[in-house]
Amino acid sequence: MTPLVIAAPSSGCGKTTVTLGLLAALRRRGLAVAPFKVGPDFIDPGHHAAACGRISRNLDGWMCGEKPVREIFARGCGGAELAVIEGVMGLFDGASGESEEGSTAEVAKWLGGKVVLVVDARSQARSAAALIKGFVEFDPQLQFAGIVFNRVGSPRHEELLRQAVASVPGLPPVLGCLPRDAELALPERHLGLVTAGDAGCDAEFFERLADCIEDHVDLDVLLRMREESALPRAQQAAPLRCSSRVRIAVARDQAFCFYYPDNLERLEAAGAELVYFSPLRDSALPEGIDGLYLGGGYPELHAEKLAANDALLAQIRTQAVAGLPVYAECGGFMLLAESIDTHLMSGVFPAAARMLPRRKALGYREVRLAADSPLGPAGTLARGHEFHYSELEMPAAVPRLYQMSRRGGVDLGTEGFRVHNVLGSYVHLHFASNPQVSKHFVEFCLSIKRSKETFLENPD
Template sequence: MAERIPTFLIAAPASGSGKTTLTLALLAALRRRGLRVAPFKVGPDFIDPGHHAAVCGRPSRNLDGWMCEEVVVRDIFRRGCRDADVAVIEGVMGLFDGARGADDGGSSAEIARWLGSRILLVIDARAQARSAAALAQGFTRFDPRLTFAGILCNRVGSARHAELLREAFASVPELPPLLGCLPRDGALSLPERHLGLVTADEAHRDETFYQGLADWLESHVNLSPLLPSAPEVPAVPEVLCVPAPQTPPRARIAVARDQAFCFYYPENLEQLEAAGAELVFFSPLRDAHLPREIDGLYLGGGYPELHARQLAANTGLLADIRRAALRGLPIYAECGGLMLLAENIDGQAMAGVFPAPARMLRTRKALGYREVTLIRDGLLGPAGTRLRGHEFHYSEMAMPPEVPRLYHVSRRDGEALPDEGYQAHNVLGSYIHLHFGSHPRVAEHFVQYCRKGV
């Protein structure tokens, strides 16, 4: 029997409309009411979910219709809703923006359809009044399969501006209700940098900040009418995405996790545990050595370039990683983790597993979804295995041609990109963040590879 809890997806006509701030405010307001809130993020982003988790005290999970099939997305959502009273999903880009122009594949709208979520449409009302109502009419009627709980106008300039917006929305029949007009408040913004928002660990926003967000929302929006609605959380068998954990553990895998290495999809870690891994977390910034008696190493992404000096000073840990690689320890490294294995980051010495430096650029090097096909048998599976993920970075590594490549790579539209997935000893390093939910056995292959020590 499936649970029934209220479920809302925060969407907007375009990026930059204030979805993240509104989402955090809603999460904080619901928690203040004593509700257990399950947070989610549409798309491949790591940073917004970190802020969600800081407010809710539980992991925020990614729901991505391009990287994962519908049945996997529904399973991720169902598991994320365990023991929750309400689910809040932050959308990505504009509501209908996704992988293609002809349909809603990979978009927030697709996720709302799959899950039966009601949509809260956030409109940036700067420099418009009646036009905002026209915009809302187009968005709410564009796809009749979607259900809208209401509309929020954000960045409203004055009481008179709010009055004009209310008049405009009242004049358009059959629009979803205008739930509130939220004034601009620069004190409620979050700091940004080259990959987006500053991570939750480094933004240093305390409970007072989150309560301020809740106050801002509740001062202008009546949330009570939203909560009685309870669309059904899809019932999906447990085995579809993450099977029951193996006991006893079959491999002990060390996972780098701190301010410099914090980009992990929760499902990647959970699938490794379910496949028989005992995960041992350590900090490349603070721990002088790798954990003892490990069978493998997982170096996720993050911001090593911001901590390069501190990482370079941790010579004992870097030496451990290099020795482990040379003796054949299976190591999987993504983006920031790959940079840790470089000769250096902008002159700061790193582990030197790969014969190339990492160099930060002033402009973005790569952004987009990627499909990977394994060229040869390896740590993640046999040749021919297909996986999906996402790439976003401002650094580059000029890897010599003699370093083997394990990946054929293509964009989401099928256009081929240069081969990637660099291999040295039993080390696999890549700029692509793979979602293990895109292939049902990749975590099992990783654990088996570590267990065999090949």
């Protein structure tokens, strides 16, 4: 199928609002829609899933590369009638100012998508046509489905916008004009939008979004653009599954919700049975586990409640000291600290996490393992993303396993801390960047499990 790619000239134009409205409207029409998000963002995919009832997957050209992006897209399209991809930043913005690497445009061309350009129409009329002309002509290989104007001030404003686009030969059609409506905006916080679990976007909110799209966007034109996919049907339906050899507990609740679906599926494909638990609500880890995966999220917003769950925190610390393999990213890494500001955490790592008034780090990261680790042997490469407002000042005695760099090979020093069989980092790795990473973690969990079984059978 030809995906619709919801893009914009820049961030803040309304891509997420239009995407969610489309997903909700198409779902209301009875269509199975596969949602996707370009880039490393975790929050928008959560809203996608709430709007259309299907898992939303990340398509990131820099972290994953073309072949994995195609595979993730094909897998996510299984059973769907239409695919909608929300872009990242501006249409041509990515990891570089010199190329399309990591951009929405790159992914759109890889997948043969048709771009719906969302333009913020505030304070402009005919000038919008000049802007659109520049975007359409910047890369002739891109296909444009049409234009959606957002934040249109009045019927007269809409008339001027439509006249402007119609007056310039070769521009794609205006598919719709959305009026200004502050009630359709999603709330934001320091890492971007509020997560789906915290935003309070209920069924009524998505109904309002769907109504807005139905009333102001020509959905029938978009639906006529559906085409047969060039991807093999067998590939679309191929699951990443195999028989389970280890049980890995995964923290998932309002405090820990930042996971790439592909990471979880690749762990399952490597032989992991994933069992989910809530550090906010569960007083104990799941029974019989051989590993622990603590993803990112907003633990700082729930620090008081997490600190009150002292039985679980003590069990995590005890299990870690006993050798349980643990992989923790960002928010999960903070849970393993001694504290988050004044709230006591599990104390697996001898450092305190503190929130900062300004962003500490943001950007793509390439990681090279400097020593053997739960994720693979020394020399293993993987890519990910870092974005946080907190910091942990780790003592020099704690081993650093990551040699980090950003795009272009710029050295960022060492990170990725290890104590016992615990690996903690602020970097969210995407396992599709190196499929061996998920296999190594499962094999590591299995080796520790077998060594414990051998010890129990032969304690002498």
